[in-house]
Amino acid sequence: MATEQEPPPSGRVSRRKLLGLGAAGAAVLGAGAVAARPLMNEPPPGAVAPANEPPGVGAAASAANEPQGAHAAPYPFYGEHQAGIVTPAQDRLHFVAFDVTTGERAELVELLQEWTAAAARLTQGREAGSFGAVGGAPEAAPDDTGEALGLPASGLTLTVGFGTSLFDGRFGLSGKRPAAMSDLPKFPGEQLIPEISGGDLCVQACAHDPQVAVHAIRNLARIGFGKVSVRWSQLGFGRTSSTSRAQATPRNLMGFKDGTNNLKLEDADLLREQLWAGAGDGSPWMTGGSYLVTRKIRMTIETWDRTSLAEQEQIFGRDKGVGAPLGRKAEFDPLDFAAKGPDGEPYIRADAHVRLAHPTSHGNAHLLRRGYNFVDGSDGLGRLDAGLFFIAYQRDPRRQFVPVQMSLARKDPLNEYIKHVSSGLFACPPGVRDAGDYWGRTLFEG
Structure with a gap:
């Protein structure tokens, strides 16, 4: 990222800048200190996308065909929907949940603007x-932490969400909590750790x-000092789903292709039906937004690695090599749950993961998944602390994630090798339309 030395805009001095300068820097305040809000009127060049075109479509779609390297072109920031949902999934993740520490609604709104x-x-x-x-005064804390200097945009997207706890009454939002944000039920077998679950934002x-992803989160946390604190965060590598047909299907840490039948940005009709909140859903401020469920799923890698190939394939219901449904030849061959093998038994058994998770088992419920592999070192007993950081967007978790996960939690033989240790539910508002808009404006001003 190239260093910029722009003339300071007129306007008030931000609290962060005052704290950074201190008494020794008071003399340079006359040169002007940068408040974040005036930058709302300074859109980055070429950042505006058509309001009816989601990020990742049109001019940005060409990035889906590029190698997943560090020189990807920028994605549009402005648009009807937030980027980072249907945008072709990038290869790296830094996800963070914050607790809001200020009790002032005006300060929370100001933070979202900044x-x-x-x-x-x-x-x-x-x-x-x-x-x-x-580029600033030597006596002041810099406006950027600097570790991304010289790096390109690298396809960075930033997507914000509001947790259920933000609607607890502190900020006058209790009456605006969407019905779709009902608390998730307790699923059989889950072992959630409260300290790495939930969050206000x-x-x-x-x-x-x-480095670009980490840099972005680091700077948002720095801007939020005194108003928010990090509750938990998760690094991810190796996307475990594709969100565009231009992308190859990746593999999870169990070695299987993951997300073959995922919703894709090209599925315009299904996206309207299954992904984006509508005006008639009961929460007008969420129109054009989507609901996010996160789950950190720890895998007992060592036990899985000692399981026979035949058993692994039966558990998933797919061939491990090409990803084809059992009994078929190619990854994208249709699933045929009635097909039987030479022994007269179904190729895909009744408790296979692909059958339990399939839309036909849940009233045509689809999810748009954007999960990532993670390895967080070892657990001290010689076992990898590794697995899947599951990310799924949908129109209504009550009708989509909850029935799918309840079925999996009760019947999936994969549960012998995994455990859910973290959970989050967030309402991701619609996109930022232009430089005068901000994340969450429809919630706070609607």
Whole structure:
């Protein structure tokens, strides 16, 4: 990201800048200190997408055909929907959940405005603030932490969500909690750790370069100092689903192709039906948004690795090599649950993962998955602390994620090798339309 030295805009001095300068820097305040809000009127060049065209479609869609390297072009920040949902899935993730520490609604709104301004810049390969990492007063803390200097945008997207706890009454939002955000039930077998679950706010940073993703989250956390604190975060590598037909299907840490039948950005009719919240859903402020469920799923890798290939394939219901449904030849061959083998038994048994999760088993419920592999070191007993950070977007978790996961939790033989240790439910509002808009405006001003 190239260093910028822009002339300071007129306007008030931000609290963050005052804290950074301190008494020794008071003399340079006359040169002007950068507040984040004026940057709302400074859109990055070429960032505006047509309001009816989701990010990842049109001009940005060409990136889906590019190698998943560090030189991907920027995705549009402005649009009807937030980027990072149907955008062709990037290879790296830094996901963070925040607790809001301020009790003032006005301060929370101001933070969302500052975050939006910074995100508009960061996603276009620019620094988080006008003075950047080295262009400001020597006595002041920089406007950017600097570890992404010289790096391109790398396909960075930033997606924000509001957790169920944000609607607890602190900010006058209890009457605006969507019905679709009913608390998730307790699923059989889950072993959730409260400290790495939930959160008032979340930010999903996806990019082709891990340093770019980490840099973005680090700078949003820095901007939020005194108003939010990090509750938990998760790094991910190796996307475990494709969100465009231009992408190859990736593999999870069990070695199987993952997300073959995922919703794709090309499925316009299904996206309207299954992904985007509608005006008639009961929460007008969420129109054009989507609901996000996260689950950290720990895999007992060592036990899985000692399981026979035949058993692994029976558990999933797919061939491990090409990803074809059992009894078929190619990955995208239709699933035929009635097909039987030479022994007269179904190729895909009744409790196979693909059968239990299939839309035909749940009233045509689809999910748009954007999960990632993770390895968080070892657990001290010589076992990898590894697995899948599951991310799924949908129109209504009550009708989509909940029935699918309940079926899997009760019947899936894969449960012998996995356990759910973290969970989150977030309402991701519609996209930022232009430079005068901000994340969550429809909630706070609607």
